[in-house]
Amino acid sequence: MAEPFWKTAISRVEPNKILVRGYNLMDLVGRYSYTDLTYLLWRGELPSPEHSRMMDALLTVCLEHSLNAPSVDATRFVASSGVPLQAAVSAGIAAIGEWHGGAIEQAAKMLQEAVIQMKGKQKSVNEIAERILLGHRDQKQKVPGYGHPTHTQDPRTKKLLEVADSTHLCGPHTELAQAMESLTEKFFRKRLILNVDGCIGAIISDMGFDWRLGKGFFMVSRTPGLIAHAYEQMYYDKPYKAPRWDEIVYTGRPERKPPK
Amino acid sequence: MAEPFWKTAISRVEPNKILVRGYNLMDLVGRYSYTDLTYLLWRGELPSPEHSRMMDALLTVCLEHSLNAPSVDATRFVASSGVPLQAAVSAGIAAIGEWHGGAIEQAAKMLQEAVIQMKGKQKSVNEIAERILLGHRDQKQKVPGYGHPTHTQDPRTKKLLEVADSTHLCGPHTELAQAMESLTEKFFRKRLILNVDGCIGAIISDMGFDWRLGKGFFMVSRTPGLIAHAYEQMYYDKPYKAPRWDEIVYTGRPERKPPK
């Protein structure tokens, strides 16, 4: 039999009734927070109190980073062009790429694969940490989730680890991520800090999330801020934002005439 | 003096420090919910407990509506094309337009303008309600925030009004919106229900939000669901989703030959 074209396990709409992961949405609203219901959408189950508290920290810790973020800059340029609010926010979301939020996913993948391997091979955390760092160094790859262009000690990592500690959600992935941080000096020219992306990647792995949902945390975190930036650009900044012609350096061919 | 090209009142980043609306983000994470910090981003202040509770209901009540929504459908087609997660979510956000979530903004604008007028002119709620309905009927315009293609009684409106009641946040905008609902039968062929968009528009107006932020509520609400749909499409559905050629009805010119 042919598979139905329109199908989903996420929710069901009937006249006057909306089921989300089996629950009537009206049984949830007013009782569960936005954060809890985000968890329900992604995991299929409501969170425990610990998971709920951790989830709130994960979704707020990278709430905003001012114009020092390509997603915010993209949002503001689009917002200056005479478009509806959502168009500008949409462009900002499109910029949540491999170098901007994407390290959550990459770090979670790296850690999840390593922890599976660790269990199988009876290796110590430090042995695995060294192997990963060595592998990246030898292949001249960035270690996802380590280092930051602005922060020398990412304050968000410290805060997340505090919450993870108080909710007893630290596990092998976070342990490995921290072990790697303390070994970075041995393999690279300098200590590479565990940044917020790497730390989120580790904690969501300990919470049981699929690494493929990693960017979801960053997208949800940043959406209210992108909306605030689009709104600010549209009503409190220039209606057409672009550098002036004489601020742009032209590095191309000198002037020439086309062939006759 | 020239205005600075890069400026914002929303947040400030310094090495190892992130201020959001004046607060150090690390003083907030672990203490305030995602919902509270969304409120802070948009209003510049932290919410009272009542505003916080209402805000959570507003951000969860239209969490999901299955594939019965253009934003979800757009997300799923893009997700089937071999793109990263955020690209599909971005397309879904782009679909939060005038006919899909946009009525929040339109209803809030209509109600806010009417309440200002009401105060000036000493008119009763019913007089103003009748005037608005009459105006829309005469200009053959849809009344934004009223009627629904699937629900005959929007369960989300009832739930929101309960929360608004228990948090004492109902005010003149919600009163006017309800008065209008009960008068719709007088001006149109049938009763038009106050739908979730209209109800959100009314309550955020009573909470003091600028109507121009109306779509923001819908965007934040729907982002986790769009992520869930993109994820489901990418890992549990077809990798290339499109109707088959013989399911598409061609209504154009019959076959012809180009001129010699």
Place this chain on the structure above:
Amino acid sequence: MAEPFWKTAISRVEPNKILVRGYNLMDLVGRYSYTDLTYLLWRGELPSPEHSRMMDALLTVCLEHSLNAPSVDATRFVASSGVPLQAAVSAGIAAIGEWHGGAIEQAAKMLQEAVIQMKGKQKSVNEIAERILLGHRDQKQKVPGYGHPTHTQDPRTKKLLEVADSTHLCGPHTELAQAMESLTEKFFRKRLILNVDGCIGAIISDMGFDWRLGKGFFMVSRTPGLIAHAYEQMYYDKPYKAPRWDEIVYTGRPERKPPK
């Protein structure tokens, strides 16, 4: 009978055959230019040689405007985030809004409505031109298609009018647009030049295009350039483009502590 969900008059796909507006696409490729087939898609018919020539000028005259354009800037920020090429181009297209290319549509609408009125009321071109300018001045509205922040004489307008003249495609809309330009000094503080958007709006109106397709010309024009900019950003510029934290001016609340 229910309307089919999937229907279109634009094209039809069958195994081994693609019809576009009734023509077998394979009868067209190699004989007609990209420009001609764009015309076919939008008008339903192949262009005359004059329309073809004009169309090529219309689609090339605003090919590029360097980083001095929000669409290009949005493209480059998204391109720097670690995304596939099309994601960056998509963000640039999203920025073709009311203040960036959108004046083509607005000017064409204004001119088409005026020419219809002109025919009905036996008014002269100058009378109509004065009425439009007066209307905009009195309502403190910008006249769409007039004035430019960088160019004092838009070289693109002059070129387009030359081609329109040599193809005999100037008609009442272009005549009205030029009459308006020469009258701007009378109604505003200074002469407002007919810019490229206004001129495209006028010429496509004389060619019989619906004003609602106005932004289409700008989108097609700019797509190759957005691709070139995304490519340049990805392979010849910074992999993560954002202003440094200390280049961003913070205009918000001074630092404060959250309530206990």
Place this chain on the structure above:
Amino acid sequence: MAEPFWKTAISRVEPNKILVRGYNLMDLVGRYSYTDLTYLLWRGELPSPEHSRMMDALLTVCLEHSLNAPSVDATRFVASSGVPLQAAVSAGIAAIGEWHGGAIEQAAKMLQEAVIQMKGKQKSVNEIAERILLGHRDQKQKVPGYGHPTHTQDPRTKKLLEVADSTHLCGPHTELAQAMESLTEKFFRKRLILNVDGCIGAIISDMGFDWRLGKGFFMVSRTPGLIAHAYEQMYYDKPYKAPRWDEIVYTGRPERKPPK
């Protein structure tokens, strides 16, 4: 010295003057086609007559594929939501992903790498073709640019090869691509046809294009059609397009009550 933040080799804007790749744009408009100037933007030089002719075929041969394409479907859903034209087109562009147009890039990369290898190692075309097919079979990977879900003989491939032949632009990449096609039966259960994506990938490689620009051809090709579909959806179809609730199959958790 610090690198300038805003720089580009593509174009330069000065008051009343626009240079593109060194040429004054006004020296080009009216003399060169849209296709020629797309070539200029991407290659830095104007095309020869043969390259110009080939380029036109490459940009028109996959002009349209009706609703049988995720990009078109995404465009139409977004267009039905009450958004400006460009927002719907932007969503369609976002869907030009790895499974939809992306095979051009992948095929061009595969062929360019193989031809470099072929030159170095003095292998015959058939040896290299066999090695590539074997590699994909052994790693259970799709061969990019081969096979089609709708067409059993892609009419677009035949047409492109004709034009490539008549312009003498066939070279080692196209030769290799065709050799691979004729060997597919030997390695897979059935003959896999060289589809339009694979054929474009081969020809642009013989023309000297970087494979990283592969999706550019598809994006430019499809933009006029996406505009036509957005326009058709907005003015000749449903203003809110989504499957009815009872057409959607729910495959999730049965109804349940939340914990007390």
